[in-house]
Amino acid sequence: MKKTTALAAALLVGVSFTTQANAQALTVDPAIAPYKKVSGVSGSLKSIGSDTLNNLMTLWAEGYNAMYPNVKIEIEGKGSSTAPPALIAGTSQFGPMSRPMKAKEIEDFEKKNGYKPSAIRSAVDALAVFVHKDNPIQCLSLQQVDAIFSKTRKGGAPKQAATWGDAGLTGDWANKPVSLYGRNSASGTYGYFKEEALFNGDYSDSVKEQPGSSAVVQGVASDKYAIGYSGVGYKTADVRTVPISKKPGEKCYDANAENAYSGNYPIARFLYVYLNKNPNQAMEPLRGEFVRYVFSKEGQTVVLKDGFFPVTSAIAHEDLAKLGLK
Amino acid sequence: MNPGDMMEAVAVKPATRVTETRRSYESSLSARGEPFLWGFGGALAFGVLLVVGFLVLVTWNGITTFWPKPIHVVTLISGDLVAGEPTRSEPFKVGPERMASLSEAAKAKIANDGGFAHRVLLRTGNFDLYNDDFRWVEDYKIEKTEKPVGMFFIERQEWGAFVGGIKALSKDGATIAGEELSLDLLHKEHQAARRRFDAIHDIEKGAIGDVNYEMNQERLKIRKAVLKYGDNAPEVRVVEAEVEREASALRGRFDALAAKAQEIKGEDAKVQVVLNDINGTEKTMPLSLIVRFYPANELSGLDKIGIYLSRWGEFLVDDPREANTEGGVLPAIFGTFAMTLLMVLVVAPFGVVTALYLREYAKQGKLVSVVRISVNNLAGVPSIVYGVFGLGFFAYIVGGGIDALFYPERLPNPTFGTGGLLWAALTLALLTVPVVIVATEEALAAVPKSMREGSLACGASKWQTIRNIVLPRAMPGIMTGLILAMARGAGEVAPLMLVGVVKLAPELPIDGFWPFVHLERSFMHLGFHIFDVGFQSRNSEAGKPMVFVTTLLLIALIAVMNATAVVIRNRLKRKFMVGHF
Numbered sequence: 001m002k003k004t005t006a007l008a009a010a011l012l013v014g015v016s017f018t019t020q021a022n023a024q025a026l027t028v029d030p031a032i033a034p035y036k037k038v039s040g041v042s043g044s045l046k047s048i049g050s051d052t053l054n055n056l057m058t059l060w061a062e063g064y065n066a067m068y069p070n071v072k073i074e075i076e077g078k079g080s081s082t083a084p085p086a087l088i089a090g091t092s093q094f095g096p097m098s099r100p101m102k103a104k105e106i107e108d109f110e111k112k113n114g115y116k117p118s119a120i121r122s123a124v125d126a127l128a129v130f131v132h133k134d135n136p137i138q139c140l141s142l143q144q145v146d147a148i149f150s151k152t153r154k155g156g157a158p159k160q161a162a163t164w165g166d167a168g169l170t171g172d173w174a175n176k177p178v179s180l181y182g183r184n185s186a187s188g189t190y191g192y193f194k195e196e197a198l199f200n201g202d203y204s205d206s207v208k209e210q211p212g213s214s215a216v217v218q219g220v221a222s223d224k225y226a227i228g229y230s231g232v233g234y235k236t237a238d239v240r241t242v243p244i245s246k247k248p249g250e251k252c253y254d255a256n257a258e259n260a261y262s263g264n265y266p267i268a269r270f271l272y273v274y275l276n277k278n279p280n281q282a283m284e285p286l287r288g289e290f291v292r293y294v295f296s297k298e299g300q301t302v303v304l305k306d307g308f309f310p311v312t313s314a315i316a317h318e319d320l321a322k323l324g325l326k
Numbered sequence: 327m328n329p330g331d332m333m334e335a336v337a338v339k340p341a342t343r344v345t346e347t348r349r350s351y352e353s354s355l356s357a358r359g360e361p362f363l364w365g366f367g368g369a370l371a372f373g374v375l376l377v378v379g380f381l382v383l384v385t386w387n388g389i390t391t392f393w394p395k396p397i398h399v400v401t402l403i404s405g406d407l408v409a410g411e412p413t414r415s416e417p418f419k420v421g422p423e424r425m426a427s428l429s430e431a432a433k434a435k436i437a438n439d440g441g442f443a444h445r446v447l448l449r450t451g452n453f454d455l456y457n458d459d460f461r462w463v464e465d466y467k468i469e470k471t472e473k474p475v476g477m478f479f480i481e482r483q484e485w486g487a488f489v490g491g492i493k494a495l496s497k498d499g500a501t502i503a504g505e506e507l508s509l510d511l512l513h514k515e516h517q518a519a520r521r522r523f524d525a526i527h528d529i530e531k532g533a534i535g536d537v538n539y540e541m542n543q544e545r546l547k548i549r550k551a552v553l554k555y556g557d558n559a560p561e562v563r564v565v566e567a568e569v570e571r572e573a574s575a576l577r578g579r580f581d582a583l584a585a586k587a588q589e590i591k592g593e594d595a596k597v598q599v600v601l602n603d604i605n606g607t608e609k610t611m612p613l614s615l616i617v618r619f620y621p622a623n624e625l626s627g628l629d630k631i632g633i634y635l636s637r638w639g640e641f642l643v644d645d646p647r648e649a650n651t652e653g654g655v656l657p658a659i660f661g662t663f664a665m666t667l668l669m670v671l672v673v674a675p676f677g678v679v680t681a682l683y684l685r686e687y688a689k690q691g692k693l694v695s696v697v698r699i700s701v702n703n704l705a706g707v708p709s710i711v712y713g714v715f716g717l718g719f720f721a722y723i724v725g726g727g728i729d730a731l732f733y734p735e736r737l738p739n740p741t742f743g744t745g746g747l748l749w750a751a752l753t754l755a756l757l758t759v760p761v762v763i764v765a766t767e768e769a770l771a772a773v774p775k776s777m778r779e780g781s782l783a784c785g786a787s788k789w790q791t792i793r794n795i796v797l798p799r800a801m802p803g804i805m806t807g808l809i810l811a812m813a814r815g816a817g818e819v820a821p822l823m824l825v826g827v828v829k830l831a832p833e834l835p836i837d838g839f840w841p842f843v844h845l846e847r848s849f850m851h852l853g854f855h856i857f858d859v860g861f862q863s864r865n866s867e868a869g870k871p872m873v874f875v876t877t878l879l880l881i882a883l884i885a886v887m888n889a890t891a892v893v894i895r896n897r898l899k900r901k902f903m904v905g906h907f
Contacts, residue, residue, distance in 0.1 A: 026457060042538045044739070044832070055864050058649040058830050065832075069530030069587075070538030072832035074848060077862070078823070090737075091744055133462065136423045171422060212861035214869070221866075236867045237447060237460035305453070305485060306649075307864050 026257050028300040031313035035296035037067055043286045044072035046092045049083030050188050052213055052231050053096035053271055056123065059302045064293050071286065080188030087276055088112050093287055095274035098125070098188030098231070109276075118277040120319045121270040122294050124309040126255035127193060128232040128241040129267075130220045135227075137169055139252035141245045142266055144168070145197045148178055148227060152201035160204070164225065173225075181219040181228030182207040189213065193229050196267050232256075233307025257309040271308065277323060288325050295320055381881075388878030391871040392637035394630050397477040397489055397622040398448065399604060401469045408463060409477060409489050409604035410448030411622070413867075417442045420466075432466040447867075451479075451487035452603050459486055460867050473623045480601065480619040482611070483523075483647065486868065490603040495613065497597050509621065515597060519614035522594045529587040537580045539839055544569045544576070549735035641875060650829065650855065651863045655876060660834055661747075661827075661849035662883060666816045668751035668845075669758065673811055676755065677762025678804060684763070685770040686792055698767075705760035713821025716753030721745055721825060725846075741846050745826030747835045748845035753825050754818060758811035765810065769803020770796060798901075805895035809888050816884045819853035827854045829862075852880040 047057050054077030061073035076082075076092075083095030084105040101109075101117065109117045129145060131137060140148075144167055146155030153160065161167045165174030182203060183190040194200065210216045213230035220226040221238035232255045235241060243252035246266045253259040253266075260268035273294070277283055283291075293299045300310035320326050395411045402408065420436050420443050428436070436443050444465040453459045480488040494503035495515060502511070551565040599613045617640070620633055644654030680701075688694045725742035733741040742748070773796050781791040819827075828848045835847045856876045863869040 042541060044542075046739075051862060054829060054862055055649040061830060062647065062649075066530075069534045073830070074828055074832060075830045076828050091740055134418060134421060136421050210861070211857075214863055214866045215861040218861075218866050233864055234866070236865060237458070237462050238867065304457075307457075 026304055026309065028297055028304065028310045029313045029316075032295065032297050032300055032310075032316055035067065035293050035298050038285065038289060041068045041285050041289050042070050044074070045094065045286065045290065046074045046076070047094040047096060047273075048076045048078075048086035048092035049094070049096040049274075050080040050098045050271070051077040052080075052098040052125070052187070052189055053077065053122075053273070055233075056271070056303065056306045056308065057094070057096050057273075059306055060290075060294060060299060063298055063302055064290055067293065068289070079184070079186030080191070081186045083274060084109060084117075087117060087274060090276075093275065094290075096122075097272045097274055098269070099192045100272060101274060113276060113278075115279050117274050118323055119272045119274045120291055120294065120323070121311055121315055122273045123271040123300075123303040124257075124260050124311060125269055125271050126232045126257075126260040126265050126309070127189065127196075127229060127267040127269060128235065128255040129197075129244060130217060130228050130230070130235070130239040131242055132220060132224045132226055133238055133240050134224060135164075135169075135240070136173070137164070137167065137242055139243050139245060140167065141248040141250070141252075142197055142199075143248050145244065146199060146201065149180060149182070149193075149204060149207065149229075150198045150201040151204045152198075154199035154201035176225045179223050179226040180204060180207040181216045181223075181226055182209055183213070183216060183230065184209045184211060189230055192269055193267070196269075197229070231308065235307065260309055261312075270311075282324060288323070291323060292320065292325055384874060384877050384881065387871070387874035391875050392634050392641070394479065394620060394622060394625060394633045396473050397479060399472050399474055399477065400448070400463055401472075402463070402467050403469045404467070407604045408448060408450060408461060410450035410461065411479065411489070413447045413449050413460065415444060415446040417444050428466060436466065449487070449489075449868075451489040452609075454485045455603055455607055455609065459865060475621065475624050477621065477623055478601075478619050479622040481617040481652075483615040483617055486648065486652065488601055488603075488609070490601055492599060492619070493602045493608065494600040495597070496600070499596070503600075512619075516613055516616060516619070519594065519597055519612070519616075522590050523614040526587050526590050526594070529583055529590075533583050534580060534587070536838075537576050537583065541573060541576050541580075544572050546735050553734050642879075646830075649863065650859055651865070651869050651872060655850075655852065655855060655879065657831055657834060658850040658852045658855045658876075659879070659883065660836075661831070662816060662852045662880070663887075664835055665747060665751050665754070665822075665849065665851065666812060666887065668747065669754045669815045670808060670812055672751060672755040673758050673762055673815075674808055677759050677807065677811070678766050680759070681763045681766035681770060682792065685767050686788070686796070701760050701763050705764070709757055709818055710820045710824075712753050712757045713824035716749055716756070716821060716825040717745065720749040720752055725749065745824065745828075745848055746846040747826060747849050750822050750826040750849070753821050754815040757818065757821065758815050761811045761814065762804075762807045765807020766800065766804045769800035769807070772803065773799045798898075801898045802895050805891060805898065809891040809895070812887055812891065813884055816887065817853060817880070819851065819857060822851055822854060827851045829854075829858050852876055852883065856880065 045061075047061075049057075054075065057075050057077065061075055065071060065073060077096070080097040080099055083092070083097045084101060086092040087095040088109050095117075097119075100119070106116055129140065143155040143157050144161060147153055147157035147159070147161040148167060151160070159166070162177060163174065164176045164178055167178065182193070185191075194203065208219060210219055210228075213234045216228040216230040217234045217236055217239055220228040221236060227242075232241065241255045243254040244266055245252040251264075253264040255265055255268075259265035273291075275287060275291075282288075295311070295316035300316075303310045317326070397409055398412055400408045419441050425433060425436070445462050446465075448461050448463055449459065450456060450461050451459055476491050478488075478490065478492055480490075480492075482488055492507070492512065494501050495507055495512065496502070497515065547569050548562070548566055551559075551562045555561040594612060594614050597613045598610050599616065601609045601611070603609070618633070618636065620629065625633070641654045642659070643656050645656060646658075647653035684694060684697065721742075721744055725740065725744065725746075728742040729737060729740055777795050777799070778791055781795045782788070786794070826848045828850065831848050831850045833844075833847060835844050835849055836842060837844070856873055859869045859876065860866070860873040
């Protein structure tokens with residue numbers, strides 16, 4: 001849970017954020033300035049990494065391209081685990097990841113380059129637990145989520161939740177088996193969920209592993225007794241998100257921006273973009289301006305467009321300063 | 327007696343015998359093979375049914391996608407208004423927790439229907455206002471549904487569709503609204519706005535693109551000189567000076583173009599349109615960012631056909647936008663076509679030469695049998711294995727080698743050392759070569775031995791015999807093999823994901839710059855596009871129709887390529903028939 005608190009703390013620093021509940025559209029932190037165009041930016045970029053961030057990177061690329069008509073950007077998104085090798089080999093300039101790099105990956109990077117990779121926290125995602133829209137379940141604790149998805153139950157649940165009755169539903173639903181949908185193991189979402197919601201336990205063997213976040217949502221949408229997890233941005237009208245509580249008996253919070261920022265929603269995370277920056281050299285304008293664009297009003301509006309939550313100006317400033325872009 | 331009558335006679339005869347001698351009925355049934363006939367016929371019918379069912383499903387969904395639908399405005403009992411295109415509807419069982427909040431009348435109605443109610447999915451659009459673009463509406467919540475006039479369906483360059491009214495148009499500071507804002511005026515202004523948009527696009531993508539390309543080439547010249555002469559050599563200074571001259575000229579061109587684009591943009595920003603959704607929330611945006619708009623409930627049949635065709639046109643010739651969920655698929659069509667063609671160019675000679683050697687030259691023995699078995703086994707290797715091989719061998723080893731030798735100035739950015747059109751085509755060629763070998767061998771075997779011997783007896787050499795006698799006669803069979811290989815290759819996606827297909831390729835593999843065909847570039851592919859839009863797009867509901875349309879297009883593309891090959895084959899056959907009196 002350490003990471004979640006860190007996220008909440010980071011987001012709360014100097015935030016004057018007014019997010020209204022659901023129905024109203026979210027807005028970008030007004031303290032984040034619009035992007036200012038500079039001259040002399042051209043060249044080609046390649047991004048290899050997370051599939052959760054695939055659409056976001058594509059939308060950023062489209063936006064950046066509109067500013068600088070002939071920057072060429074290529075996007076490949078096959079899972080967060082594909083980002084570090086590509087960055088290390090130099091085949092990509094950006095490595096979008098939906099989880100932080102593991103120690104091993106950082107070490108490999110350092111061995112090749114002599115310094116650590118840099119990361120920007122480009123957006124916030126509340127990892128949502130989806131159920132079919134007709135499912136009446138109102139609240140799940142992380143322990144219950146663990147009992148549903150894991151076979152090791154490190155969260156301390158007394159028994160595996162095999163039916164919806166075990167998860168607290170009554171009536172018709174009580175004896176219906178729970179049908180599990182999840183991501184494939186190359187995915188950062190898979191890793192993050194395992195760490196946070198499964199307490200580092202193992203997934204149950206009956207999880208149907210899907211090749212994309214959207215596929216998880218489609219699976220849940222077409223299976224009445226299903227439950228699955230993926231980024232909240234992929235929500236459709238056919239599924240609903242289940243409010244989650246940290247501990248059994250505590251208040252449940254829905255997967256929305258407000259709860260993600262406050263840290264009340266237990267499985268919110270940052271979406272990272274990793275890059276190779278030599279600490280002794282200034283970043284060249286091609287990549288530097290991209291990072292600036294991501295942290296501009298336009299870039300963060302794109303985050304909203306893709307269904308994720310924008311970062312606050314405090315985070316944007318901090319990350320820009322870290323890369324020497326202030 | 328024609329053959330048909332004869333068959334009838336044969337068929338009738340045993341039947342009459344059965345009626346005469348009933349005792350032998352059971353044994354004669356299987357003896358006549360009647361159950362097998364039904365079994366085979368049934369299997370064929372089942373197979374045909376599956377294929378036809380699949381094609382009908384894809385075609386129907388694909389064809390209807392672009393047809394403009396009306397906009398329903400639903401007044402809920404709570405007083406809220408919801409506007410949107412009805413997408414689909416379904417009955418559902420109302421759970422007790424939903425029942426609790428309902429009125430008595432609604433409860434009675436649901437109880438009357440056996441606990442079921444109906445709901446409809448409305449495409450409400452306006453994602454920027456609602457954070458949502460689809461909404462289910464249950465029938466017990468609805469007070470009334472109308473199709474009012476003045477509701478527009480507006481396709482935008484960004485943020486997806488807008489459903490609502492067009493309130494005003496502001497042009498050069500003046501606002502046109504109410505009665506004055508006629509549909510004709512809107513269309514006129516919109517056309518002008520789109521022309522400006524296209525002009526900006528042409529400058530930015532076309533002209534500025536060319537300048538940037540040249541600028542990049544100049545930059546590479548310096549790198550190349552540094553690599554060749556060393557860091558501080560005088561030659562490098564010479565090149566640098568030269569590049570600087572060129573670059574400053576290019577910068578001048580760039581500035582002029584950028585200024586021109588900026589000028590059009592400034593003009594464009596003066597024409598804004600004010601949209602309002604069903605609840606009156608306003609949204610102001612430049613008119614040029616509207617792709618298409620139409621009053622959904624006031625369309626004549628002809629209008630609908632016009633919109634339908636214009637949507638198809640956009641789909642076929644435009645670039646994708648909004649992370650591939652909207653716009654067109656031209657780069658993907660192009661990529662699929664180019665890759666398949668290149669694959670055929672590689673696989674045809676390799677497959678045919680291998681088969682020729684195996685059948686005509688090699689001494690038939692154990693070794694050849696082993697080779698043949700290996701070839702057949704190759705056809706059974708999972709395609710993803712080819713993908714891994716293609717990435718490891720072609721891209722990393724061969725491509726890496728090419729980069730180190732010929733493109734050192736671009737490193738560490740790989741040129742050939744990563745997936746690309748060439749490697750994808752080679753990988754697929756490897757994947758389909760067994761099909762061609764087997765088909766060619768069969769075709770060669772079918773050429774009568776007497777013809778070869780006749781040719782040889784006339785004094786022709788072995789190669790002359792093969793070239794003039796054997797190959798022409800085997801050609802139709804070889805073409806069949808190629809057609810099969812092509813169909814398999816064009817539909818394959820899994821290995822391509824490893825060797826060069828990307829979600830968004832910035833350039834087509836063929837353009838106006840030397841050497842015109844850029845085999846090292848990564849490309850887009852219809853098959854991957856289907857996978858991407860279907861399983862990776864943010865809103866799978868909105869992506870679904872695109873999946874069907876793209877599938878339809880891919881099937882059509884393969885059908886066209888196959889049909890072309892079949893026509894060529896038939897020509898060859900006819901030629902052969904003429905030569906054979």
